[in-house]
Amino acid sequence: MLLIGDGSAQLTIQEMGVIIREKLPAVIVLVNNDGYTVERAIHGPDEVYNDIAPWRWELVPQLFGAAEEDHLFRRATTEAELLQACQDAMENRDKLVFIEAVTHRDDIPQLLEDVANALKR
Ligand SMILES: Cc1ncc(C[n+]2csc(CCOP(=O)(O)OP(=O)(O)O)c2C)c(N)n1
Numbered sequence: 001m002l003l004i005g006d007g008s009a010q011l012t013i014q015e016m017g018v019i020i021r022e023k024l025p026a027v028i029v030l031v032n033n034d035g036y037t038v039e040r041a042i043h044g045p046d047e048v049y050n051d052i053a054p055w056r057w058e059l060v061p062q063l064f065g066a067a068e069e070d071h072l073f074r075r076a077t078t079e080a081e082l083l084q085a086c087q088d089a090m091e092n093r094d095k096l097v098f099i100e101a102v103t104h105r106d107d108i109p110q111l112l113e114d115v116a117n118a119l120k121r
């Protein structure tokens, strides 16, 4: 089970090829918040260096060789869709399940906001 950001995933995505080659029944939850949100919170909320290319995540398992019947892709933009995607993952334990959880660009936890404000001070 992997929980990963969209920015981090763009640096490490080739490991999905290993997951597919080894037929690992992984569940990957990718938080798509359109870039380096933790960095935006710390410095440069609208600077281009915190932007990333918008990838077509639904195509990525195929790119790395996953057969149609061996993987499941779900995009969740609401809590209900995320819960459904998790349900689908539980019912497909033999497959690679790739969930794109879409959140707002600037949706951050209170703790991160507090830390960022302390750093700015
Ligand atoms: C190899 C490498 N490059 C750069 C960084 C600096 N860095 C730390 S967090 C981060 C952004 C992470 O973005 P994302 O994975 O999308 O997470 P988010 O904060 O958006 O949830 C970057 C670039 C790093 N830790 N490692």
Ligand SMILES: [Mg+2]
Binding pocket: 005, 006, 007, 031, 032, 033, 034, 035, 036, 037
């Ligand atoms: Mg991100």
